[in-house]
Amino acid sequence: MKTTTSPGNSSDVLKDASMLKQKEMMAKHYDRLTNAEANGDKVVSTFVPGNLNELIMCFDLVNNLPEVNAIQSGLRRKSGAYVMEAEKAGHSEDVCTYVKSDIGMMAKGNIGPNGSKLPDPDVLLLSYTGCFTFMKWFELLREQYKCETIFLQTPYMADGKITPNMIQYMVKQLKEDVIPKLERVSGVKFDIDRLREYLKKSAEAEDDLVYILQSAKNKPSPIDAYFGGIYYIGPIFGAFRGTDDAIEYYRFLREEVDQRIAAGLGPVTPDGPMDEEKYRLVVEGPPNYTNFRQFWKMFYEEGAVVVASSYTKVGGTYDFGFRHDPDRPLETLAEYCLGVYTNRSLPMRVEMLTNYVNEYEADGLLINSIKSCNSFSAGQLLIMREVEKRTGKPAAFVETDLVDPRYFSAANVKNRLESYFQMIEQKRGGVKKEAAA
Amino acid sequence: MTTQTTTSIIDRCQALYEDLEFTAARDWKDAKPGRKVIGYLPVYIPREIIHAAGMLPLGILGGGDQLEVIHGDAYYQSYICRIPRSTIELGVSGRLDFVDGMLFPSICDVIRNLSGMWKVMFPGVYSKYFDVPQTYEDEVGGTFYENELGELLHDLEELAGRKVGEDDLRRSIEAYNRNRQLVRQLYALRAQKPWQVPAAEAYLVIRAGLVLPVEEHSALVEQYLAAAEAESRPIRDNCRVIVTGMFCEQPPLNMIKSLELSGCYVVDDDLMLVTRWLIGDVPLDGDPLHNLSAAFLHHSECTAAKYEPNQEEKGQYLVRAVRSTGAEGVIFASPSFCDPALLDRPMLQNILKAAGIPYIAFKYAENSGQMQPIREQAGTFADSIKLWSAA
Numbered sequence: 001m002k003t004t005t006s007p008g009n010s011s012d013v014l015k016d017a018s019m020l021k022q023k024e025m026m027a028k029h030y031d032r033l034t035n036a037e038a039n040g041d042k043v044v045s046t047f048v049p050g051n052l053n054e055l056i057m058c059f060d061l062v063n064n065l066p067e068v069n070a071i072q073s074g075l076r077r078k079s080g081a082y083v084m085e086a087e088k089a090g091h092s093e094d095v096c097t098y099v100k101s102d103i104g105m106m107a108k109g110n111i112g113p114n115g116s117k118l119p120d121p122d123v124l125l126l127s128y129t130g131c132f133t134f135m136k137w138f139e140l141l142r143e144q145y146k147c148e149t150i151f152l153q154t155p156y157m158a159d160g161k162i163t164p165n166m167i168q169y170m171v172k173q174l175k176e177d178v179i180p181k182l183e184r185v186s187g188v189k190f191d192i193d194r195l196r197e198y199l200k201k202s203a204e205a206e207d208d209l210v211y212i213l214q215s216a217k218n219k220p221s222p223i224d225a226y227f228g229g230i231y232y233i234g235p236i237f238g239a240f241r242g243t244d245d246a247i248e249y250y251r252f253l254r255e256e257v258d259q260r261i262a263a264g265l266g267p268v269t270p271d272g273p274m275d276e277e278k279y280r281l282v283v284e285g286p287p288n289y290t291n292f293r294q295f296w297k298m299f300y301e302e303g304a305v306v307v308a309s310s311y312t313k314v315g316g317t318y319d320f321g322f323r324h325d326p327d328r329p330l331e332t333l334a335e336y337c338l339g340v341y342t343n344r345s346l347p348m349r350v351e352m353l354t355n356y357v358n359e360y361e362a363d364g365l366l367i368n369s370i371k372s373c374n375s376f377s378a379g380q381l382l383i384m385r386e387v388e389k390r391t392g393k394p395a396a397f398v399e400t401d402l403v404d405p406r407y408f409s410a411a412n413v414k415n416r417l418e419s420y421f422q423m424i425e426q427k428r429g430g431v432k433k434e435a436a437a
Numbered sequence: 438m439t440t441q442t443t444t445s446i447i448d449r450c451q452a453l454y455e456d457l458e459f460t461a462a463r464d465w466k467d468a469k470p471g472r473k474v475i476g477y478l479p480v481y482i483p484r485e486i487i488h489a490a491g492m493l494p495l496g497i498l499g500g501g502d503q504l505e506v507i508h509g510d511a512y513y514q515s516y517i518c519r520i521p522r523s524t525i526e527l528g529v530s531g532r533l534d535f536v537d538g539m540l541f542p543s544i545c546d547v548i549r550n551l552s553g554m555w556k557v558m559f560p561g562v563y564s565k566y567f568d569v570p571q572t573y574e575d576e577v578g579g580t581f582y583e584n585e586l587g588e589l590l591h592d593l594e595e596l597a598g599r600k601v602g603e604d605d606l607r608r609s610i611e612a613y614n615r616n617r618q619l620v621r622q623l624y625a626l627r628a629q630k631p632w633q634v635p636a637a638e639a640y641l642v643i644r645a646g647l648v649l650p651v652e653e654h655s656a657l658v659e660q661y662l663a664a665a666e667a668e669s670r671p672i673r674d675n676c677r678v679i680v681t682g683m684f685c686e687q688p689p690l691n692m693i694k695s696l697e698l699s700g701c702y703v704v705d706d707d708l709m710l711v712t713r714w715l716i717g718d719v720p721l722d723g724d725p726l727h728n729l730s731a732a733f734l735h736h737s738e739c740t741a742a743k744y745e746p747n748q749e750e751k752g753q754y755l756v757r758a759v760r761s762t763g764a765e766g767v768i769f770a771s772p773s774f775c776d777p778a779l780l781d782r783p784m785l786q787n788i789l790k791a792a793g794i795p796y797i798a799f800k801y802a803e804n805s806g807q808m809q810p811i812r813e814q815a816g817t818f819a820d821s822i823k824l825w826s827a828a
């Protein structure tokens with residue numbers, strides 16, 4: 001799945017305490033990863049949705065997220081070559097480019113964003129949550145690394161509810177398979193109280209994250225909940241959920257957001273504070289990473305700010321009240337996995353996006369449809385129509401890819417966005433006329 | 438049993454195959470008041486449970502190359518396979534208006550999401566995403582699956598307005614055991630004498646089982662087996678291949694015919710796996726749902742839609758199939774944009790490479806019209822296999 005930590009080099013204007021903190025956290029993390037062998041640390045590779053970071057920390061394992069590596073490759077403009085490398089080796093042009101970026105990167109020496117080689121994983125934790133591709137991706141990695149692979153299945157929330165059968169199934173897998181295997185690989189005995197401690201810390205940071213994301217209900221919104229949101233979810237979706245670092249990061253961020261609200265300021269963009277907020281959008285779907293800045297600019301140049309997005313829920317959906325609960329340590333991990341955005345049924349997604357448009361008083365829904373990603377993309381045209389119908393607000397559809405630069409057509413996207421903004425204007429004009437009549 | 442020729446049997450199957458109005462299933466439903474029909478998509482559904490509830494399980498495999506997709510394309514981007522759009526077309530055009538419920542098995546994210554689309558688009562119809570375990574311990578995946586089966590049974594009981602007893606389930610298991618045996622016999626006969634069972638005929642005979650009641654289909658397969666054995670057909674100098682990757686979106690019938698015409702006898706395939714997903718008979722003694730679950734966990738087919746927990750076992754089913762059918766090569770025929778088939782393909786190819794088994798690969802869509810490139814590729818493959826075996 002996709003989430004990122006630090007999209008591109010931030011310009012000088014972005015030197016808030018939270019930014020500096022995140023940079024430092026990421027640098028430390030990548031150093032720990034790339035020095036794992038020298039330091040005798042064991043490495044686990046896993047996914048962002050269904051990321052069991054608290055559990056992983058109980059075994060002193062270092063968390064490596066191939067999706068985040070793919071994003072980093074996209075941002076550093078290396079993914080295009082990696083994808084082609086994988087296709088040359090026989091991977092189909094039709095499948096997810098995260099997988100191909102990862103496989104191509106391995107073929108080219110597996111160099112991480114800090115310029116050092118990423119370690120081979122000691123264990124693959126295949127947390128099968130919300131995306132079919134995960135299963136095949138880690139079968140492919142297992143073929144390569146020949147290492148222990150631990151499987152955890154998250155049933156799909158097809159009927160919009162979590163059933164006791166789902167929870168029992170997941171808890172059993174954790175108890176009988178996942179935990180014993182992690183103990184074996186790491187040589188560390190599982191301590192449930194240690195897990196509780198981490199979960200408590202997770203919940204603390206999650207409170208602040210929700211506060212930050214919901215601050216976009218203000219007008220103007222002090223944050224961009226998609227492009228900016230991708231920075232904000234980095235620590236909690238990645239290797240920091242359950243740590244003091246994450247708590248501190250979100251505290252800094254929350255203070256900054258409060259300051260912006262008090263000053264009536266909009267979001268900070270790579271070109272400095274955003275001018276007047278003209279359009280408020282809800283965005284569905286992952287972003288494009290190969291042209292991340294350019295894509296973002298198409299929004300802020302026009303005064304468009306994203307007030308809510310589904311992508312910032314792929315590594316956990318916290319805004320409906322879920323928090324990691326130290327009193328039910330294994331059940332809470334199960335509920336966390338079950339609740340991630342891509343594990344939610346299509347009717348749930350429609351409802352969620354409809355509510356976002358209403359609650360965040362957005363002008364409409366924009367879908368960025370990703371060629372790579374069937375999990376997100378199959379059904380998005382229906383989602384668009386339904387949300388449009390239920391909110392009475394216009395929706396629009398653009399198509400790009402995550403990390404394959406061949407599928408980012410700047411002119412095309414820009415055109416579509418411009419006509420979408422015009423559509424919003426027309427709609428507003430219509431509403432005003434109606435009101436005047 | 439009156440003796441029938443393969444031609445008359447195949448004509449009937451062909452008519453069923455071409456009938457996008459599902460007249461046979463409609464007739465079955467109309468024959469008695471209160472009858473219900475449950476549609477299902479690939480790759481596997483425990484049809485026994487539907488049958489036990491007195492309903493007709495109806496396999497929906499997209500629209501093939503004859504259905505004009507007018508509405509379906511408006512629901513999908515160009516980079517998504519074709520079966521969901523033609524399935525939507527079948528729904529929107531009213532061709533499934535007699536279907537009382539739809540089951541969407543856990544095969545990939547496209548069909549998974551289609552289950553939700555169905556709920557939004559056809560709110561009056563019972564529809565369910567049918568989740569299956571990807572872990573195979575009795576106490577873990579088994580318990581989960583048994584509960585899922587129980588839930589499905591409960592839903593169908595509500596729909597049927599009656600309870601389904603254990604004996605109902607046993608009778609249905611028996612009927613499907615019989616059907617699976619016959620389907621396997623058909624596959625065995627084809628592997629043995631592929632000239633007697635042309636691939637397109639085998640396809641149509643099996644495909645009829647997705648629309649006919651199981652008892653009727655079993656009789657049909659039996660008749661076909663007898664007729665195919667009895668007829669003598671010319672043996673061609675074809676090589677023997679396994680075709681894999683077609684477990685969901687169907688290839689056009691023409692593609693199957695083209696393979697044979699270009700010199701490849703198909704001795705095994707992964708088409709319509711639902712008809713033989715469970716390997717061996719499901720026991721009749723004991724708790725029927727438990728037995729169905731145990732068969733699913735421990736005796737079921739391998740396909741890309743499943744997780745293989747054991748690296749040593751990955752893809753070995755294909756090598757074993759090659760050995761047991763005497764195949765000389767494998768053709769990877771995958772629907773365009775099919776994640777399961779295409780993500781699995783490189784791993785399977787590596788395994789074949791290691792086992793010294795030749796293969797080729799191409800993609801298709803259910804409505805592919807141009808067979809020439811496929812014919813050429815398969816022809817060249819057949820020639821090279823013959824050359825190798827002559828060398």
Ligand code: SF4
Pocket residue numbers: 001002096097098099130131132133134342372373374375376402
């Ligand atoms: S298919 Fe989508 S959800 Fe799955 S790995 Fe690729 S981008 Fe992530």
Ligand code: SF4
Pocket residue numbers: 518519520521544545546547548685686772774775776777778
């Ligand atoms: S053809 Fe492949 S991708 Fe398409 S619905 Fe079937 S399994 Fe899924």
